[in-house]
Amino acid sequence: MPRTLRKSLPHIVLMAYVVIILFPFVFVVFSSLKESNVEISQAPFALPKSLYFENYAKAWTQAKIDKYFVNSAYIGVSSAVIGVLIAAGTSFALTRMKFRNSSKIVYQTILFSMLIPANGLFIAQYFLVSDLHIIGTHWALFWPYTAGALPFSVLLISAFMKSLPNELEEAAIIDGLSAVGLFARIVLPLTLPALVTVFIINFLGNWNEYLLANFFISKDALRTLPTGMVGFRDAYQMNYALVSTGIVFSVLPVLILYAFLQKQIIEGITAGSVKG
């Protein structure tokens, strides 16, 4: 008896924690299928009386979640991809090419820049993007997102590239490959796992970013999900069922992505944080 208890005790504690984690989601999903605030407040824990799917149609069209979704996906993916490629190129130059001194300086600068709290630069960046005349366009998010992810990406990819054996490139160079060819044909494919990791981390960061997105973009049609959702809440705050639906819409895609890539995501983020 005590033995089974000892065995199940950790599970009891952990399950309790899992319930705390999942409860808000379940609550929101239930609420999104209820007809009105009255039904939510009278029986918040109960299953919806009847599945009221109208909220979903309404939220999709009224909140323009489809638009926000596309914007977030498009900025998130493009900036993460460009960021990864730029970082990979730089990492290659820093770790494999023979410019020891300048590489050291660049690397140290990047290390130092990891210390800068990005939020603090937000006001100065605001004026920078308006001086560049890209404010109010997606470029105003694309460039800061891409640039902001570089230090971390370079550090992680460099660490990975350093571990590649030297013989590889010697052989390749004897075969007549140029530096660019070496990078594109040999190093890049070998670094793929690290690249995917970095891509996912950058993508999630961009997908969830709120502060810049809120102030650098004002047109509704260009908004991303996090800011679009806050606007949606402000406009429909008396209708909790509808707001719940909006939350479901904005959370679901990330959860699906997570379900498929959870191993990569977890490994990537742990690797990143342990190293960075």
Next chain:
Amino acid sequence: MKKNLKVALTLLVAMSTVLAACGKNNNASSPEASPNESSSATGSESPGESSNIEPFTVSLRHIQIGEPQKFRKAILDDVVKKTEGEIPGLKFELDGIEDAVNRFTKLPAEMAAGNPPKIFDMFGGNADALKYAKAGRLLDLTPILDELGIKDKFLNVFSQFTLDGKIYGLPIGGNMEGVFYNTEIFSANGLNAPTTWDDLIKAADSLKAKGITPFATGSQAGWVPNMLVNTLIGRNVAANYPNGLTDGTLKWNSPEFVAAYATYGDWVKKGYFTKGELGKTYDDMLNEFAAGKAAMIFDGSWRSSAFKAGAVAANLEGKVGFIALPAIPDYKGDQTSINANYGNGYGFSSDLNDNELKAVTAFIKNLYNDEMQLRGLLEDGVLPSMKLSDEALANVTDPLVKQVMETMSKASSSFVHFDSVVQKAVNSETELQLQKLIANKATAQQVGDAIQKVQDSENAKK
């Protein structure tokens, strides 16, 4: 399973490489993703008659979002459609955001960065319109008003939009702030309409005892409770309110001001307002009143449109009365004065090309005319900012709107809201300090002292 995943990932990266290439092309070739540039690119050349119409867009920022604003939005939509029909190639790009977000966050930031929308919702006064006008961000509208010949059609409404004799904004309408009360609740509880101070207090006390909130309030945003404070102060200050605040002749910590804050604090302590008001929004406030959980709200006359058929609080149609705050015993000002504002309207960017200027002129022509002003009054309960004929005014059938107009015409004098006069930092301090008063973290005197401190330092800046 694992293999599949790897294949998928490889595909993803392969795909992203292609995407990246596309992305780079995008960079170099055309800024498709930036509508800003595409709108200005078409600027300089004026299309020769109908032969070569180049499409162009004009950005328009409005605050008509959500259910309660739908009547105003409908009017705006009609104006937009009409204007687009008149100017070849014109397409308005509507951008609706929440009122306070626009006024206090977005527009100031855009003004600082020098890239406001071409047409935007704007408030008058030192903290808004006049500040932007001084910085050269606003279009001088005097020539347009002359061209359209409508300058004299406006009532005397430009004071908060005029700098050095030039007009920089057009108020869309007027409003007064007063008490809406649920006549059904009042009669069901045997209470007199709150037209005198004694009746008001008696009603509040007995409603409170019966578990009905006397005043629904949503003080999460400080401007909402500030409405009542402004009227209380206006009633207790004999003259020069609120203009005397910026030249130092009136002080927030003088006895008249402190007494007004004390009255407000007293009401909080007596439980006259919604419990947890600091977490409630302006919409929550209407919601509570509409649900019959509260008997009164102190609100702007624009709210009258919520209590009619098809509106958010349609269930209260015909059951709401509107009065000015009753005369307050021992208060020193004019006790039949009211707060009246022509503070909100549209402003226009000074950075316009010829096409955009045409669009703006047509927009003004289509929005500021008898028809739209009357529609605003009839459909949305907004008091006109332009002179309407008596016949036109006779169209008003909504009893609530009639009450608002009567209340306004009965008032002996009026004062504007202090937020259109004091500096922005001062206004923010009033919001913070009032919330502290509500949270019982400051006394009325401390509130007055704290605000005056900011007022002094702002006045010294000039």
Next chain:
Amino acid sequence: MKNTLKNPAVYLMFVLPTVILYGLFFLYPMFSSVFYAFTDWDGLNPAKFIGFDNFTKAFSDDQFHVAIWNNMSFLLFSVILQVPVIIVFALLISNVKKFQGFYKTTVFIPSILSTSVIGILWGFIYDPDIGPIAAFLKFFGVEPIYWLAESKWAMKAILITNAWQWVGFYIILILAAILAIPRDIDEAAAIDGATAPQRAWYLTLPLIKPIISVVVMLSIAGAMRVVDVVLVMTNGGPAGTTEVMGSIMVNKAIKYGEYGYGMSLAIIIFAFALVLTAIYQLTFGRTERIEY
């Protein structure tokens, strides 16, 4: 033969994009922040140099004191309360065989979501009229608590939301370190008769000290720069009781147009993070060195 890797043009082609982008969007704003922090710039009129006025103003402002204290609450809450809980949960998960993958996946979920969406979600949970907590309390006859509207609760409510979002993330970090420890050490100790808690205390904990140190430093950085959860949930209210340094910075700059002042606050935030990290490194984190 090796000259291919000494081609300066290729080297520049690879390095310059990073240097230019990062320099333009991060280093340049950093230097311009430092410059404007000493001016009274309001965004509309030319900036005037005013020395250290912005900094003295910040430190004499009561509201900023509240904010500093709130940032410290974030820090203390995460280091003193969260970290032990995180370690215990990580140890628990590492010790179970069944469902380990499930726990790992589930606890991590909140960390991949947008803070702003989480803010909206929890605003709903805390709602005194229709939120589930109020309903739960009502069941026991307790009056609803106005979590986000009462000054004594609002900050705690935000801290709990923040913990909900990030605890799982740190659990996974530590769990990864625990699982990286070679099995045989643990098994040998178990054969020698050490109980699970003993093994955790004497074997595992010392081995994962470096990663705990990383978690603490991430917590310091996180606590200093926190801003969006506050903006979305309370916007600093009620009556300014939940302002943090970041939210004051954003509001002062954008809402009041005090850009110079806002930038001086950015520098103060940076300084706080730097000093606290240094203090931690010099005291508790002394023996650890993080390898890149």
